[in-house]
Amino acid sequence: MSIWVDEEQKIFHLQSKDTSYIMRVVKGRYLAHVYWGKKIHTPDVENAQLNRWISFGAAPDGSDKSYSLDYIRQEYPTGCQTDYRMPAVQAVFEDGSRAVELVYESYRILPGKPGLQGLPAAYVENEEEADTLEITLSDTLKHMKVILMYTVYKELDVITRSVKIRNESAERIRLEKAVSASVDFETSDYELLDLPGAWGRERHIEKTKLRSGIQELQSRRGASSHQMNPFFALAEPGAGEDRGKVYGFALVYSGNFTAGAEVDQIFQTRAWIGLNGYDFSWLLESGETFQTPEAVMVYSSEGFGKMSRTFHQLFRTRLVRGRYRDEVRPILANNWEATYFDFTEDRLVEIAAKAKECGVELFVLDDGWFGKRDNDFCALGDWVVNEDKIKGGLPALAERIHGLGLKFGLWVEPEMINEDSDLYREHPDWALKIPGRAMNRSRHQLNLDITRKEVRDHVMNQIFSVLDACKVDYVKWDMNRSVDNVFSAALPRECQGEVYHRYVLAVYEMMESLVQRYPDLLFEGCSGGGGRFEAGMLYYSPQIWCSDNTDAIDRLKIQYGTSFGYPISAMGSHVSVCPNHQSGRITPFETRGIVASAGTFGYELDLIKMSEEEKKIARGQILKYKEMEHLVQTGDYYRLVNPFENNNHVLWQFVSKDKKETVVCGVRLHSEANPHIYLFYPQGLDADMKYEDVVTGKVYTGAALMKAGLPLPLTTGDYQPIKFTFKAVER
Numbered sequence: 001m002s003i004w005v006d007e008e009q010k011i012f013h014l015q016s017k018d019t020s021y022i023m024r025v026v027k028g029r030y031l032a033h034v035y036w037g038k039k040i041h042t043p044d045v046e047n048a049q050l051n052r053w054i055s056f057g058a059a060p061d062g063s064d065k066s067y068s069l070d071y072i073r074q075e076y077p078t079g080c081q082t083d084y085r086m087p088a089v090q091a092v093f094e095d096g097s098r099a100v101e102l103v104y105e106s107y108r109i110l111p112g113k114p115g116l117q118g119l120p121a122a123y124v125e126n127e128e129e130a131d132t133l134e135i136t137l138s139d140t141l142k143h144m145k146v147i148l149m150y151t152v153y154k155e156l157d158v159i160t161r162s163v164k165i166r167n168e169s170a171e172r173i174r175l176e177k178a179v180s181a182s183v184d185f186e187t188s189d190y191e192l193l194d195l196p197g198a199w200g201r202e203r204h205i206e207k208t209k210l211r212s213g214i215q216e217l218q219s220r221r222g223a224s225s226h227q228m229n230p231f232f233a234l235a236e237p238g239a240g241e242d243r244g245k246v247y248g249f250a251l252v253y254s255g256n257f258t259a260g261a262e263v264d265q266i267f268q269t270r271a272w273i274g275l276n277g278y279d280f281s282w283l284l285e286s287g288e289t290f291q292t293p294e295a296v297m298v299y300s301s302e303g304f305g306k307m308s309r310t311f312h313q314l315f316r317t318r319l320v321r322g323r324y325r326d327e328v329r330p331i332l333a334n335n336w337e338a339t340y341f342d343f344t345e346d347r348l349v350e351i352a353a354k355a356k357e358c359g360v361e362l363f364v365l366d367d368g369w370f371g372k373r374d375n376d377f378c379a380l381g382d383w384v385v386n387e388d389k390i391k392g393g394l395p396a397l398a399e400r401i402h403g404l405g406l407k408f409g410l411w412v413e414p415e416m417i418n419e420d421s422d423l424y425r426e427h428p429d430w431a432l433k434i435p436g437r438a439m440n441r442s443r444h445q446l447n448l449d450i451t452r453k454e455v456r457d458h459v460m461n462q463i464f465s466v467l468d469a470c471k472v473d474y475v476k477w478d479m480n481r482s483v484d485n486v487f488s489a490a491l492p493r494e495c496q497g498e499v500y501h502r503y504v505l506a507v508y509e510m511m512e513s514l515v516q517r518y519p520d521l522l523f524e525g526c527s528g529g530g531g532r533f534e535a536g537m538l539y540y541s542p543q544i545w546c547s548d549n550t551d552a553i554d555r556l557k558i559q560y561g562t563s564f565g566y567p568i569s570a571m572g573s574h575v576s577v578c579p580n581h582q583s584g585r586i587t588p589f590e591t592r593g594i595v596a597s598a599g600t601f602g603y604e605l606d607l608i609k610m611s612e613e614e615k616k617i618a619r620g621q622i623l624k625y626k627e628m629e630h631l632v633q634t635g636d637y638y639r640l641v642n643p644f645e646n647n648n649h650v651l652w653q654f655v656s657k658d659k660k661e662t663v664v665c666g667v668r669l670h671s672e673a674n675p676h677i678y679l680f681y682p683q684g685l686d687a688d689m690k691y692e693d694v695v696t697g698k699v700y701t702g703a704a705l706m707k708a709g710l711p712l713p714l715t716t717g718d719y720q721p722i723k724f725t726f727k728a729v730e731r
Contacts, residue, residue, distance in 0.1 A: 002131045002152045003109050010104065012133060014150060015039060019157040019299045021150070023075055023135075029103040031075040031137060031148075033184045037245065038301045071266055073184030076137065076148055076163070078102055085270050086214065086262045089165065090177035090277065093142055102137035102146055109133055113151045113160070118505050120252050120539030121294040122151075122160055122318045129318075130154060143169035157299050158314050163292040167284040175282040179258065179274025180251060181295035188212075188263040190236060193304070195229040195561050200549035200582055202226050202530035203561035205644050210234075210269060216260035220278045222447075222483020222500055223254060226531045230257045231565035233307065234271060241305040241639055242683070248300070248307045249273045250565050252319070253293035254536035255483075255504035256280070279486065281497030296535065304564065305683075309636050312567040315535060316634070320542040320570070322515060324522050328629050329543060329600045330407055331359065331622055332474070334574065336366035337550070337581055338606030341374050345390045345397050349404075354607035356404045358615055359622035362474055362522075362602075363401050364409035369394070370466075371421065377444045380416045381423030383462035398470035409474030409522070410466070414459045414510060416445045416480065423458075430455050432499070434487040442481035450506040451499060452490045460510055467518065475518075477511065477541065479527040504536075511540040524572060524600075533562060533570075543570050543600045550576035550604050551583040552595040553719060556643045556650045556667060559598055568654075569633045573599025575621070577606070587719040589614055593621035594665050594721040597632070598652060601625045628663050628725070631656055638683040641666065648672070649712060651722065655684040659702075660728035662691070668712065668720045679709035682726070691726040699729060 004013040010025035011034075022034040069083040078100040079087030091100055112127030124130050133150045147164040161181040167173045188210045194217050195203040208215065217232060219225040230251035236244050249271065251257050256276035261269050273295050282290055296314065300307035317325070333355035335348060352363040370386055371379030379386075385393045394410075401408040417424050417431050424431065424446075431446040433439050439446060450456050467475070486499050515523055525532060525541035529548030537544055547558045559571055575592040579585065596602070603618070610618065631654035640651035651666035664682055685691065685702035692699045700710075705726070712722060 001109075002154050003133050005107065005109070012107070012135070014133065014152040014159060016152050016157045016159065017155050018301070019159070021152070021159055025104045026072065030069065030072065031102075031104050031135060033073040033075050036183060036247070036297075037299060071264070071268065073186065073268060074182070075135075076102060076146060076182055077184075077270070085264055086182075086272060087177065088179045088182040088272060088274075089146065089163075090175070091142075091144065092174040092176060094171040094173075100139055100144070101141070102139055105136045105138040105145075107133060107135045114149075116162060116291055116294060118508060119291060119293055120319070120508060120536050121162070122158075122252070122296065122314060123321075124153075124318065128154075142173070143167070144173055153314070153318075156314055157310055159297045160294050161297065162294045164289050165284070165292075166289040167286055170286050172286070173284045175284060175290055176280065177275070177277035178282075178290060178292050179272045180292045181249065181274065181297060182270060182272040183247075183297070185234070185269040185271065188267040188269045190234040190261075190269060191239070192232060192234060192261055193564070194232040194259075195564065197226055197229075197530075197558075197561075199226045199528055199531070200547060201554070202533065202547050202558055203229055204557055205561045205564070209237075210261055210263050212263045212267075214260060214262045216258060218258045218260075218276050218278070219256050220276060222256060222486070222503060223479065223527055223532050224257060224534045224536070225482070226528065228257075229565070230259060230273065230534050232259050232273070233304065233564070234261065234269070235304065240303050242303045244303050246300045246304055246307045247271070248298040248311060248565070250296045250311060250535050251293055252296065252535040252539065253504065254507065254532050254534060256500050275501065279497060279500060282501065283495055283498070293536070305638060308564050308639075311565050312637060315538055316567040316569055319535060319538050321539065322542065323520055324542045328633055329522065329569075330361035330474075331625065332362035332364050332409065332574075332602040333360045333607060334364040334366055334602065334604050336411075337576055337604045338608075341368040343368065343389065345392070345400070348397065349400050351607055352401050352404055352406055354610070354615075355603065356406055358603075358607065358618040360406065360603065362407040362409055364411065364474060364476060365397070366411040366476070367413075367478075369410065378418050378420035380413060380418040380445050381421040381448065381459070383412070383414075383459065383466060385466065393469070394466060395470035398472065402471065407473035408471065409476065410472055411476045411478060412463060413478045413480060414463060415448055415450060415507065417448045418445050429489050432483070432485045432487060433489075434485050437485075440484045442484065445481055446485065447481070447483050447503075449488050449490065450510065451488050451502040456506055456510055460513055463514075464517065472518075472521070474522040474524065475514065476524045476526055476545070479532060481528075508536075508540070515540055526572075530558070530562075533566065535566075538566070538570055543572050545572040546599060549582045550574055551580040551585050552587045552592045553585060553667070553669070554583060555595050559595070560639060560643050560650070560652070563637060563639060563652075568598055568637050569600065571599035572602070573597075574602040574604040575618070576604040588717070588721065589617050590621075591667055591719050591721040593617070593625075594667065594723060597621075597625050597628065597665060599632070601629070628654065631661065631663055636684055640664070640680060640683065649678060649722065651680055653682055653684070659684065659686045659689065662726050664722070664724040666722040668715050668722060670718050671716055671720075675714065678712040680712055681706055681709040686728075689728050690730075692729045694725045694727055700726075
């Protein structure tokens with residue numbers, strides 16, 4: 001059993017492979033946080049309650065001045081009742097009062113891990129993998145129950161958390177905030193690492209020392225966003241890739257979120273992650289329950305590297321589902337940067353034929369195949385084939401592509417509508433719009449009000465008709481604007497604060513209907529590139545387009561930052577044309593291939609225009625990638641050299657689970673006269689095993705590679721590729 005309970009003292013001890021998480025009920029009422037860290041067996045739980053009075057502190061009932069909730073570390077704080085720090089939950093009752101007081105009521109332990117209704121969540125394949133603890137807290141005055149759910153994985157240092165809030169009163173309760181996880185730490189001596197960015201510059205690394213007050217990360221854009229990501233970590237000073245205590249948090253959710261940390265008056269830290277309270281309220285009628293999204297928490301005593309590999313393992317094997325969870329992904333070519341909207345079926349087939357010659361396995365038709373879609377201004381919402389461009393329709397095109405020996409894929413954007421579309425002309429009220437206000441447009445499009453079932457059904461039935469008419473092997477689901485004009489004509493005024501969350505739930509319902517109807521489909525998420533690259537999307541799509549920025553040098557930072565929370569096997573990463581369409585930069589073809597090999601490999605260019613030399617290189621790239629794709633898919637990932645630290649080279653590494661095979665890849669950024677000798681140090685190998693460099697034939701022990709290192713090759717010219725492959729030998 002991974003959950004131990006002391007019935008007398010009401011101590012709850014969760015134990016994963018190397019981690020302990022401990023809580024205790026204090027004063028017979030309040031659930032306090034005791035410990036989260038390296039596995040311990042005889043916890044001292046006295047630190048759950050500090051027996052000293054603080055000026056201006058207030059006891060909950062005024063009778064015992066030896067403690068105050070304002071400084072006790074709590075599991076799910078409410079605010080209002082003597083705790084003035086960031087609350088985890090806020091509610092408004094029928095009498096207008098807002099005070100919530102949650103006291104311990106009961107617990108139960110469940111084998112395995114229950115799913116979350118309508119929400120993505122990590123799972124187990126058998127009940128032996130994990131145990132789940134449910135702790136019920138209750139506001140006895142207002143008859144509101146809060147059920148805290150903790151699942152502990154036995155072989156991973158992972159704890160997942162979510163919360164159910166139930167209205168057991170005869171009156172309505174309005175929720176205004178409900179985060180998924182809150183953790184109180186005994187110190188503020190941490191650095192906060194997060195992944196901010198922008199379109200084309202997603203998930204860059206920032207580290208900030210915690211300071212007094214609140215440091216908050218959030219999205220208010222209706223999606224997790226390019227600008228912020230629902231992932232962060234707290235790390236002790238000096239923590240690196242392979243050393244130091246690190247606490248990682250990720251939210252399995254694709255909409256508005258909040259995450260962050262507050263340092264209080266006695267330098268304790270409260271960290272949280274969950275739904276954003278911005279423009280959010282949820283009306284709970286009597287007997288109704290609200291379910292929060294799931295938070296995933298990972299502790300590592302061995303730095304950021306082990307934390308990331310734990311997230312990778314969980315997300316890759318117990319969040320991603322379906323055929324392509326374990327099966328290698330086909331190498332694809334996408335026509336977007338080759339043609340944009342200007343194509344015919346003959347041009348597409350010609351590109352596909354060239355792709356096949358190079359070894360590509362999947363051809364993807366991007367935007368422009370439907371309605372009268374010749375530009376960004378029109379036809380979103382009209383999911384019928386444009387036979388002026390594609391003679392004979394998609395079945396004929398799919399047959400021609402399949403006839404080349406390729407799989408066939410399509411791009412869709414089901415959440416959006418153009419005003420210049422048949423759908424909008426027939427149903428103008430199906431777009432989100434605020435009565436009396438001018439509509440905000442982005443990329444000349446509006447958000448469909450998919451909170452309405454008739455809208456969801458209409459859109460998905462159109463898409464199903466297209467997919468049923470021809471064999472489609474892959475779908476790329478895009479979202480090219482933030483959610484705006486937030487008002488649903490189908491909801492009453494008192495429920496308009498539910499629109500943002502209902503929108504995300506609707507996306508999940510639509511995606512679930514797609515993956516259930518087409519279980520063999522490879523599904524790729526996208527939102528203007530990386531605007532929804534997070535755990536919620538991974539439940540539906542095993543890979544996500546990492547960024548619209550395909551510049552190889554920019555991608556070094558984007559992919560490095562993304563790897564802190566998300567598996568490499570999820571990152572859509574392609575070779576594109578030079579000069580690059582986003583940056584104008586020119587990089588060697590081989591280098592673009594090395595960078596794209598750290599992800600789901602493919603091509604984003606016009607293969608017809610490639611030179612014979614480039615085609616030869618592409619054929620070689622694909623063959624080399626096929627040799628290592630099993631490592632990208634299932635291997636352990638190590639960040640060797642950080643692109644954010646002004647190094648002149650960037651390196652990363654894949655290691656097989658049995659440690660018998662490893663590949664080190666990278667880029668030397670700038671040429672130097674009389675250069676330094678740079679050593680690199682592979683990681684994650686068996687110290688006693690012998691490894692052969694497959695190019696030179698030289699043999700090294702794992703210890704020698706990891707401790708003594710090897711020199712990088714001397715190169716001339718900027719942006720030169722680096723690659724080493726080592727395999728274990730018996731000598």
